[in-house]
Amino acid sequence: MTQSAFRAQLLTFNGDPAQSSHAAAFSEDGLLIVEDGHVVAAGAYAALSSQLAPGTHVEEMRDKLIVPGFIDTHIHYPQTDMIASPAPGLLPWLDTYTFPTERGFKDPAVAADTANFFVDELLACGTTTALVYCTVHKESADALFTASEARNLRTVAGKVLMDRNCPEFLRDTAQSGYEDSAELIGRWHNRGRQMYALTPRFAPTSTEAQLEACGVLAREHPDVFIQSHVAENTDEVKWVASLFPGHRSYLDIYDHYGLLRRRAVYGHCIYLDDEDRRRMAETGTVASHCPTSNLFLGSGLFDFDKAGETGMPVALATDVGGGTSFSMLQTMNEAHKVARLTGHHLTATRMFWLATAGAAEALDLADKVGTLAPKSEADFVVLDPQATPLLARRTSRTNTLEELLFAFALLGDDRAIFETYAAGQRVHRRDAARGGDRSGNETRKAA
Template sequence: MLFRTKCAALLVASLFAGQSYAETYGVRGSILHFLSDPAQTAEVENSYEYIEDGLLVVRNGKVVDVKPYRQRQSQRYSRIEDYSGKLIMPGFIDTHVHYPQTQMIASYGEQLLEWLETYTFPTEKKFEDKEHALKVSKLFLNELVKNGTTSALVFGTVHLQSVDALFEETEKLNMRLIAGKVMMDRNAPSYLLDTADSSYEESKMLIDKWHNKGRLQYAITPRFAPTSTPEQLTAAGRLKSEYPDVYVHTHLSENTNEIAWVNELFPEREGYFDVYQHYGLAGDKSVFAHSIHLTDSEWDEFERTDSVISFCPTSNMFLGSGLFKLAEAEAHHVRVGLGTDVGAGTSFSQLRSLGEAYGIMQLQSKKMSAFKGLYLATLGSAEALSLEDKIGNFSRRKEADFVVLDWAATDFQKLRYQDTNTLEEKLFALMLLGDDRNVVATYVAGEKVYGQE
């Protein structure tokens, strides 16, 4: 396996060696990217562009063009990276993941609240040690790119140094990543608690240090309403008013016992989502993970405030939380991104996420096409994060984050692939059977950061 970090020192060295960072090169293969939501487009074929033998042209870390491959064109470029017979797509985007929980995936037998107490909090205590945080950050980022994920919205821990460590390692890769320090001042072990004041000051320091530094951005991150006092949620709202372009990242309506607890803690509010609204934490850059058990009025408020949901299929199934209502989100024009929610989620692979998402829809007597699923993993998640002007498809001048996929990486997949005829059949088989074994290479800002040998 190849896992390379790209840093400023290496770039400077290459320039002095006579290599131009602004070289123009091509990547050949079958190319698929989305232009709109297939479920909201009158003719599905108008929602995407597919070129059987295509060329993705990249210069200075940005997309220059996407077009059919022609042999005579190859002389125009410094090189052609040939992935003929493979599928090239925009990099997958993870809209909700906990990097400190990487080491506790597949912890047995609990639902949400018990799972937090039994597994999550003891694991997160270790991140008071920055060296531990750096070690896990490297492993976490490696797992992302190994699975074709090039951008993510990430939870840290309550420790300031956990976010510093993650941003430091991500900066070396030049990845687009949004992260934040957990704010949590009650209903958790004392070793993980901060205060309203300290969480405000430390979050402010991290925003000033990292937000919009290169491809890094910050998210105000109260864990969820039960672990923050009204004073801390007020502080979070104050941060959002002072830094309106930062994100808000938290959890909402994942579990019925959780919702009952919120109602006990905030009896003066009309419901769970109203808690966040009251403190100024809803809006177009506010991402609420799960949102499984929303009321009719909460769906209406999501639409009114243009707030965002992260759909986390493997986590919802693993914790037995419930079935996310994707069709309801579509009916209310609510933006939805796809999240792994590692470590309650059971895989870093967004292909695995989509396989579970299909099952969740089936349990509701609904359908989810391969086109809708892969849209969610790419352009849909970019739109959910208000980043569709930068990532999510291969429109010109967007950042050249992309993944190269093997249609059929195993003997069993090859057998299944032989019996597919249409593009949709091929994509559906990939979506249901694929995982990290199908990821041939991952590119971040035009640079190869992962590849199978």
């Protein structure tokens, strides 16, 4: 296979920046070598240039920064077209906008059109792996996986399970949900880079029978993912307590049905207590922090200090369409501010870790994505510090890596994404996208 190589500033991680001052591995003049969709080597150009195969073309972009592709751990693709919809809170927002919009995804053409736009929007924002909620319809999951597979992305997704407290037109049953999920697992899980997630929307929209069926599927398929919502909103928490009397907490409901484990990811996790957080840490269950959504819906503030004290795994997420941006850079922006409001200083270096290697580690995918380590899948993003006049002016005055990353996180958005690569292939180029071809007319493989 022919090698491809990129000479740029490089950033990857070998640990959590909150625990080690040497966790960030940064090369000011770096070289990334890619072959057959995987990383061959990444590090200082002076140390690695001798490893280049004869005739290898080196893409010169020394004024740009290459980082691992971003990982979004909680997002709803059917909500793409209702993003930025006004409502006084979570539950009215669901009834007024979310459920009516999701009704249309029974139609494969609607699902396919939205899925293709959604995936291209992720790539335009530098997101190469996402944990995605579909709708209750099998067709919606098929459409999303088809769009992802066409671009060879590492995607985790699942059909929503919802058999009560929702409109009849979105309701399945414990049995049909079990059968549909089993069928989709057989069709898509571990097919290329596609992976499946059992997806009960949240406890209030599933009966005990449906949660039990979901637990059975989880035991039958120990390597699939599980995703849902927990403790997002105070009204929601009260509602759950009335629907499930006798449980110690909202999280305890999922625990009761065997839905806390490695590869289980729960959105929001705002109104947990320390016992909940310790239980998540014990089981390896991930808290997906969704700052733009939590602010938009007025849900509350995630507490990084309490998460850290208990060792609860944490990752970042956009939560579109409650979230207001597909950009993980914009998500970092809001995450920093949310943390400040709870008295926590969240550094940019740690935010980049949370959106890349930290997320991959939490999701049990550290050997595949989130890193530029040798043999990892070559998913990476080329960031442009001169993407806007203000960003260029600020980054020209940065003196440390933290200052540079902080500028990207606080001032950056999709315009800062120069190129996005998935499995060594360029799947987005900013200038081409602005000309109307989002993937670029000259898409080439880093073979």
